Amino acid sequence: MKEHWLDEFVDLVLEKTKEHVVASGTSISGSAHVGNVADPLYAHAIAAEIRKRGGRAEALWIADDMDPLDSVPPPIPREFSKYLGMPYVDIPDPYRCCRSWAEHFTKEFLDAIEKLGLEIKYLSGASMYRDGTYLPWIKIAIERAERIRDILLRVSGTLKPSDWLPYMPVCENCGRVGTTYAYSFQGDRVLYRCDLDVGYAKGCGHRGERDIKEGRGKLQWRVEWAARWAALNVTIEPFGKEHAAAGGSYDTSKLIVKEVFGREPPIPLTYEHVMIGGRKMSKSRGNVFTPSQWFEVAPPQTLKFFLFRVHPMRHKDFRVEDLPNLVAEYERAERIYYGFEELQDAKLTSLARRNYELSQIGEPSPVMPIQLPYDFAVVLVQLYPNMDVKRLLEVLRLTGHLWREPSPEDLERLLTRLRHASTWVEKYAPESVKIKLLDDPSAVRDKISEKQREALAKAAELLLEREWGPNELNNRFFELSRSLGLAPSEFFEAAYLALVGRKSGPRLVNFIAAIGRERVAKHFLVAAGRGSALI
């Protein structure tokens, strides 16, 4: 039986030991995009699966909030460039609702984590510097700076000066952490000068000293990562491929934790990034898609599904225009999970089931939810912008989607689907799925018979005559067709051609009510060759 990649990975880690700490971490450089949730998502899923199999495991998510700001992402005002080089915890919240930049974006991220139902322990890098978690490891790192320098040279070819220390104090004068250079220490006090030019920021020239016990400084990234593993006993860590390149930060930190801190490095799970429309997500290019944007158009389960269904090492490409397809695939997996559908290949059936299960928040419900296909919802919201529950249920019954009495949860899901579809249509839908009237139906004239043209002209007269009730109008259409010796189907066909250029469409009288009888009448007249093309 083919196993899901997650189960294979857990097989592997359980061979080593039954007790695990799964760490994940994210830089708090601004609003997170959908790709950023992969890190804690994988961490949570791994820990949960280990527990399910009788092991012990905890998942962690660490906000890298002591890192320096190295660029100001677009929606945030230019003035913020004065904070470049300062740690996120010391920068004000651009949106002014939280105490700091770090707090604001951490909250945003935690909100996504919660919506995805991830049980994961939140830790702040800055807090860990302040509360002494890192302290013993900072001491060791400073004392064995030479050994670390040697590893950096050996693994990544980076040559650091001989007085270099892997610690970066926050400058007392300018508050920057990215521009300080520590060159000496006495006990817990580190001597530094703030004179580095790191491209995005320049040091102020100040010289000073810092006590590492204050927690006003940080370790260099690769050393910090190793210290984190040592301090928190991390045994597993998912991370993006930027860390996985040969000579990259995993290679370096792996040696540091072994040779300097005397601990075993975690088992890595590296993953390829999420692309958007075939390109990398880039804040400066403005093509990012955030979890909250996702939750506006589709449920959190579908984001989990998107990330779980392919192996982490394969890159995932997200296209908002394709969202209805993704949701359809998710709901197909749902039908498979509940045994309503089966794939020819038993392996694929079991994978679909597993993907569905992993995408759930908590336990899957005992009965299959009532489904309203996304693309169908897209049609519905365009025809009936303010559809109520009663009408919705009537439609579902008519179209065979209602196979049992809906529960309150079903109703909520159905209404959510309508809301999502409507947002999607408004913000992202390609023109091709938008239901709209033909700009110029005059070409229809040559595609239909003289009788059909006559029927359209008469129907237009009816419409212009007065307002009709739906049933009344419907009956009129049938009478009209028959009186001309025309099969009603031929009339309907012509009507849809005149309106949307297709032979079929939504129930005609309702469609007319949605569009407005006068506009419809004009279309009918033009298609019948009885009116001007100017609509």
Added chain:
RNA sequence: GGGCCCGUAGCUCAGCACGGUAGAGCGCCCGGCUCUUAACCGGGUGGUCGCGGGUUCAAAUCCCGCCGGGCCCGCCA
């Protein structure tokens, strides 16, 4: 300079760890459907599995080498 991923139907992709008749969805074509037709329901069309070698009775799948595309590292995190 180094690393990872991708290349399979017109499009989007599954299948590849462990070789055994090339798959799905969309599109396209054809046919149905009317006191109902909420773009529905049938059926069909579709492929040098990027290229070249190798291993094998047998390769989309394993190995080597190319080509094309994407991303990452070699600053900082």
